Amino acid sequence: MNPSAKRLAWTGLVVAGFVSLWPSPAPAGHEAVGVYEDWRGSSTLRSDRWLVREDGQNEEIALGIQGHRLTMRNRREGATASDAGSVGGVQALLARNLSNIDRMEADLRVRNLEVSGCAANPGQTLVRPALLAVSAFNDGTSDAGQTGDHAIQVQVNGPIDTVDAASVLTVQANVVRCLNAACTIGSSPVFALGIATLPISKPFTLRAAWDRPNHRFLVGVNADPDVELAYDAALDTANARVPFASVRTAVVTANCTAGHTTADVEVEVGEVRTNVSAIVP
Amino acid sequence: MNTTLTRYGTLMLLAAILVLGVRPVAANADGLATYEDWTTAATIRSDRWVGSSDLGHERLREVRGGKLLMRYRREGATLSDVGATGFFSNRLNFRNPLRVDEMEVELNVRDVSLTGCPANATASITRAATVDLNRISDLAPGTPSAPGDLTGDHIARVEVRRLSDSTDPAGLLTVRALLFRCENPGCASTMLVGAPVVLGQVRTHRWFRVRLIWDPNGNEFRAGLDDDPDVTLPYPPEANARPANNPLAAIRLQHLPANCTVASGGPTAGDAAIEVGTVRTNASAIIP
Numbered sequence: 001m002n003p004s005a006k007r008l009a010w011t012g013l014v015v016a017g018f019v020s021l022w023p024s025p026a027p028a029g030h031e032a033v034g035v036y037e038d039w040r041g042s043s044t045l046r047s048d049r050w051l052v053r054e055d056g057q058n059e060e061i062a063l064g065i066q067g068h069r070l071t072m073r074n075r076r077e078g079a080t081a082s083d084a085g086s087v088g089g090v091q092a093l094l095a096r097n098l099s100n101i102d103r104m105e106a107d108l109r110v111r112n113l114e115v116s117g118c119a120a121n122p123g124q125t126l127v128r129p130a131l132l133a134v135s136a137f138n139d140g141t142s143d144a145g146q147t148g149d150h151a152i153q154v155q156v157n158g159p160i161d162t163v164d165a166a167s168v169l170t171v172q173a174n175v176v177r178c179l180n181a182a183c184t185i186g187s188s189p190v191f192a193l194g195i196a197t198l199p200i201s202k203p204f205t206l207r208a209a210w211d212r213p214n215h216r217f218l219v220g221v222n223a224d225p226d227v228e229l230a231y232d233a234a235l236d237t238a239n240a241r242v243p244f245a246s247v248r249t250a251v252v253t254a255n256c257t258a259g260h261t262t263a264d265v266e267v268e269v270g271e272v273r274t275n276v277s278a279i280v281p
Numbered sequence: 282m283n284t285t286l287t288r289y290g291t292l293m294l295l296a297a298i299l300v301l302g303v304r305p306v307a308a309n310a311d312g313l314a315t316y317e318d319w320t321t322a323a324t325i326r327s328d329r330w331v332g333s334s335d336l337g338h339e340r341l342r343e344v345r346g347g348k349l350l351m352r353y354r355r356e357g358a359t360l361s362d363v364g365a366t367g368f369f370s371n372r373l374n375f376r377n378p379l380r381v382d383e384m385e386v387e388l389n390v391r392d393v394s395l396t397g398c399p400a401n402a403t404a405s406i407t408r409a410a411t412v413d414l415n416r417i418s419d420l421a422p423g424t425p426s427a428p429g430d431l432t433g434d435h436i437a438r439v440e441v442r443r444l445s446d447s448t449d450p451a452g453l454l455t456v457r458a459l460l461f462r463c464e465n466p467g468c469a470s471t472m473l474v475g476a477p478v479v480l481g482q483v484r485t486h487r488w489f490r491v492r493l494i495w496d497p498n499g500n501e502f503r504a505g506l507d508d509d510p511d512v513t514l515p516y517p518p519e520a521n522a523r524p525a526n527n528p529l530a531a532i533r534l535q536h537l538p539a540n541c542t543v544a545s546g547g548p549t550a551g552d553a554a555i556e557v558g559t560v561r562t563n564a565s566a567i568i569p
Binding site for chain 1: 330331
């Protein structure tokens with residue numbers, strides 16, 4: 001973990017799925033974890049549990065329940081007007097809990113992943129098959145909206161520019177601070193890289209928890225031990241103004257005059273677990 | 282039908298045309314050429330299309346088997362039994378809407394379902410498909426308008442819809458053409474220009490074609506269903522004071538689910554799935 005500040009380029013997308021549709025969070029505790037969703041109680045998404053948001057520009061998109069799993073896919077092609085910059089697309093599955101979620105786990109599997117980058121604009125075409133995020137507190141910033149809200153995000157990174165048999169997924173975690181009201185830009189004052197390396201084709205579980213009394217977040221992958229991300233206790237002055245918990249997929253494509261780049265990801269979401277007080281019966 | 286009745290029917294038709302400001306004209310699809318038949322790429326081409334969707338639930342925009350499949354499902358809010366929260370869409374926009382003056386789209390409604398709320402006087406609305414064209418604005422040239430602001434823009438639409446209180450047989454949808462002015466930046470508030478015109482009805486699992494044509498010289502849009510004669514959607518010349526601030530040409534699915542508390546049986550839901558076949562436009566809009 002590196003406690004120094006690291007500013008991230010969000011391209012207006014990564015946190016754009018945060019919307020103010022949830023009640024204020026209750027105080028966090030060390031509750032047991034239970035099943036929030038197993039996709040068995042209904043053949044369609046339950047609006048009392050979920051809301052779906054698409055951000056950015058995706059040409060193709062799919063989200064639906066198939067065989068007790070939720071399938072999420074988004075695909076976009078890059079623009080061809082230049083060899084500079086990139087554009088992203090995000091699909092977010094937002095929990096609509098009636099009480100606060102301070103712990104979330106999701107079983108995931110990558111069903112398909114395609115990346116085709118640009119030699120003249122390398123390093124910018126990528127997929128993020130999963131981003132698990134849970135909001136926490138606000139640091140007292142007086143601006144409106146999400147400015148000053150902090151969240152924990154566990155991010156699965158796919159290969160960049162190309163994918164082959166040796167490609168793997170890497171997992172990192174960030175404590176994200178929103179820098180504007182809509183949280184289209186953010187910084188990451190605390191982060192942990194290299195939490196795990198995963199084969200693309202193997203199912204995995206992500207988890208993130210806010211341990212408010214101890215001023216830290218705990219994240220993990222599969223049965224691996226938790227990784228701690230501690231923050232300055234003085235930052236926690238109030239509950240997050242826009243509480244949320246989400247599972248997202250994201251694609252980013254580089255602009256490329258030689259031809260359009262491509263990023264495509266399809267993920268299966270299995271069971272989702274949260275602290276039991278957040279479960280919607 | 283005897284001569285008197287025939288004459289009476291003709292007079293009634295003419296009266297209706299005068300009242301509604303609508304007149305049938307010859308179908309005008311001869312100038313159209315194929316913009317998209319979903320066979321030149323295995324996926325949606327980004328040089329031709331831009332996708333987007335609103336908050337909702339299940340959704341789909343994918344090319345499969347030489348057709349575009351689209352689905353959108355949205356459940357309504359449960360906080361009250363009054364009104365509806367708004368319209369929500371899954372849309373596929375033409376990449377260069379300013380080039381599109383005419384379009385014709387082959388459609389097949391694969392599935393449509395919607396529920397209303399017995400305690401809410403507002404019916405749920407499902408537009409299994411709409412074809413939209415936004416090219417003109419009545420704002421005076423030079424009037425400041427923020428990027429994306431739809432205020433003053435006029436959207437011509439052909440919609441394939443069903444209401445939750447419809448008494449039509451299951452699987453039957455009504456095709457209407459209409460022209461409306463956007464009254465606010467997001468176009469959540471609109472004002473009709475003339476009355477909507479019913480073009481006919483279509484059934485699920487059957488292909489049909491809808492058409493939308495802009496005739497700037499005639500100050501009108503024209504709309505049609507299959508080989509039926511086009512009808513006109515006239516607008517006053519001042520409605521075309523300048524180009525639309527947020528031009529668009531789009532194919533979309535759209536739902537307005539009525540609010541409904543759980544105690545009243547909520548939430549309501551709108552769900553529709555369509556196949557989009559060949560899309561034709563004026564030749565100058567085509568992207569090879």
